[in-house]
Amino acid sequence: MPELQKPSEEFLNSLKELLGSTGWREGDDARYLEEPRGNFRGQAALIVLPANVEEVSEIVKRCSTARVGIIPYGGGTGLVSGQLSLENDHSIILSLERMNKIRNVDVKNDSMLVEAGCILADIQSAALDENRLFPLSLASEGSCRIGGNLATNAGGIQVIRYGNARDLCLGIEAVLPDGSIYHGLTPLRKDNTGYDLRHMMIGSEGTLGIITAASLKLFPNPQNTATAFCAIPSPSHAISLLKFCREEMGETISAFELMCAQGMKVLANHFPQEQDPFKGEYNWFTLIEIAGPSGIEEKFETMLMSAFENGFLLDSVIASSSAQSQALWRLRELMAEANKLEGAICSSDTSVPKSQVDQFIEETDAALLALHPGLRVNKYGHMGDGNLHFNVFPPEGIGKAQFLSTYPTIQKDVRLVIDKQTHQMNGSISGEHGIGRLKRNELQRYSDPAKLAVMKSIKAALDPHGIMNPGAVFSD
Ligand SMILES: Cc1cc2nc3c(=O)[nH]c(=O)nc-3n(C[C@H](O)[C@H](O)[C@H](O)COP(=O)(O)OP(=O)(O)OC[C@H]3O[C@@H](n4cnc5c(N)ncnc54)[C@H](O)[C@@H]3O)c2cc1C
Structure with a gap:
């Protein structure tokens, strides 16, 4: 990668002058340097907040001439540190927040x-x-x-x-x-x-x-929606249930999420006000939403009854109001925060063919327990797309910091187990979050070499000075 420069005071002042007092913040403004899981902290020479595309263009032209790196910044919710410079404070962060019409x-x-x-x-x-x-x-x-x-x-x-x-x-x-x-x-x-x-x-x-x-x-905008939280015997039943739902409900299925008992436990630890509809009785769950024309709710209910008769599900709760539907969705949406509070040492973003989700879960679970028999794993995700998040915690009663200091390589080892398993099943190490700075080495290791070579050629052709998000995606 080409050599970039640490911007001079004079250069930074010229950007401040261009943008006016509302168009920049000092580089140590914490709001732009933290990431959702609280694991890393970024650095920046300056935060710039252009008001229109012409200002963005002028900033980029100046950075290109001065060989200064730029990190585009949206809401800062990215989970792979693409929006943070972890390496040094030489780049400027360019936030689009004022361009919000x-x-x-x-x-x-x-x-x-x-x-x-x-x-x-x-x-x-x-x-x-x-x-x-x-x-x-x-x-x-x-x-x-x-x-x-x-x-x-x-x-x-x-x-x-x-x-x-x-x-x-x-x-x-x-x-x-x-x-x-x-x-x-x-x-x-x-x-x-x-x-x-x-x-x-x-x-x-x-x-x-x-x-x-x-x-x-x-x-x-579909006029009618219905949400159901279903207890199922196992992930392979989730695959059968999804197939059955598809056959009966066609394209009206808007969401099909998988959750597990470990996840409900973690949720109860940190959000005790959120109720497990089945009071801890079952091990696996799907959260299903359908949306469509009037009459769709009755069709959904009938479909769930036949799914029960066919043995695809053990129990189900259908929301009878939008408040109930929101309460069911909160069980899923709070999962990321609950994982963080519980002290996850690894959070995967695995994608595999959806017909193999059960095999992936079974084999990866076994490999993780072989690595360390006390590991706890919250497996959940967008099952309808074959996209799972494996969140791995230290054994019960052991804090994250203590566990990591006792087993210094465990984070790397856990990730390797999950990634290897993913690769063996022709899956993807990043189903939806991207590569950022956290998965650069994994991209290098698992990507198709021809694809990686073309990606590097495109990058070099469009960005010969390497100013756009330096350090993200590519490991060299
Ligand atoms: C609780 C929680 C749940 C989440 N659930 C999901 C989920 O279900 N599915 C999913 O896909 N993701 C999920 N994410 C991850 C995250 O929200 C997404 O990746 C989101 O798209 C990032 O948007 P952002 O505006 O926050 O981008 P940022 O975090 O600011 O940036 C992300 C990347 O995009 C680049 N970027 C930002 N803006 C621009 C721009 N205008 N032009 C060029 N590059 C830009 C940055 O440089 C960085 O590399 C979740 C995150 C959290 C915290």
Whole structure:
């Protein structure tokens, strides 16, 4: 990678002058240097907050000339430290938070135009105000921003029906590493005019440029929804239940999540006000949501009854109000915070073919217990997409710090076990969170060599000075 410079005081002052007093913060502003799991702290020379695409372009041009690194920053909810410089304080963080206008909701074209700094939940509500659905939905939706969602190709709970961020984006505006502006905002559904720069920028984690605005796809807002929390005998029953649901309910399944008893235990430890509907009686659960035309709730109930008769599920609770549905969803959405409070030493983002989720769970569990028989594992995730999060905790009664000091290599060993198992099953080490700085070595180890070589060529062609998010994605 080319050598980058630590920016001089003079250079930083020139950026401050360009942006005015509301357009920057000192580099030690803690809000931009922390990450959700509290494991790492970043550094920065300066935080810049441009107000429009022209300012973004000017900042990038100046950084390119001065060979200064830029880290694009959305809501800071990324889980792989793509938004943090862990190496040094030489880069500037560029936050899109002031570029947060919803420019339009175009009902006739089923699309909307938003700036990159819009919070995901605000985009969802603006669409709902026009009786349309923007279906990207994640537990961090109150803080993450659409630029970050696109840069990470975020997944979430409704991928099973609507796809991930990539599938929901019609076009983008972006500033490229030389400061030029790519004007790709379009509501077109079909446009085969050469390479699609939109798809190159989506999922590139800020290494190829800065997404400044996006044209998003909208859907009809289904009028009726129903949520059920089901107890199932095992993960293989979840696979059968999903198949059965698909056959009976078709495309109306909006979410199909898997959870386990260890997760419910961890949740009860830290959020005792949230109730396990089955009072600890069962080991495995699915949280299912359907949405569609009127009459869909009755069809769902009938389907669950036949699933019970067929032995796919042991018990189920159907929410009878939106408050109950929210209470069921909280069980799933609080899981990330509960894992952190419990002291997870590793959190995976594994994706495997969904037909092999049960085999993956069984074999990985066994391999982890062989590594250390006391490890506790909370296995949960977007089962409908084959995307699981394995959260591994120290044995009961032993704190994280104590465990890590007794077994200094355990974190690395646990990750290796999960990654190896994933690779053996032709899975992915990053189902939805990306590579960032935490999985660079794993990308190098497990990626297809031809793919990695093309990625490096694209990076070198677009960003020859290596200023865009230096240290992210690539390990050399
Ligand atoms: C509780 C919780 C639950 C989560 N659940 C999910 C989930 O279900 N599915 C999922 O996919 N993720 C999930 N995440 C991870 C995270 O929310 C997503 O990765 C999200 O898309 C990140 O958006 P952000 O705006 O916070 O981006 P940031 O964290 O600010 O940045 C993430 C990456 O994108 C780059 N970036 C940010 N903005 C831009 C831009 N405008 N242009 C170019 N690059 C940019 C950054 O440099 C960085 O590399 C969860 C996180 C938390 C804390």
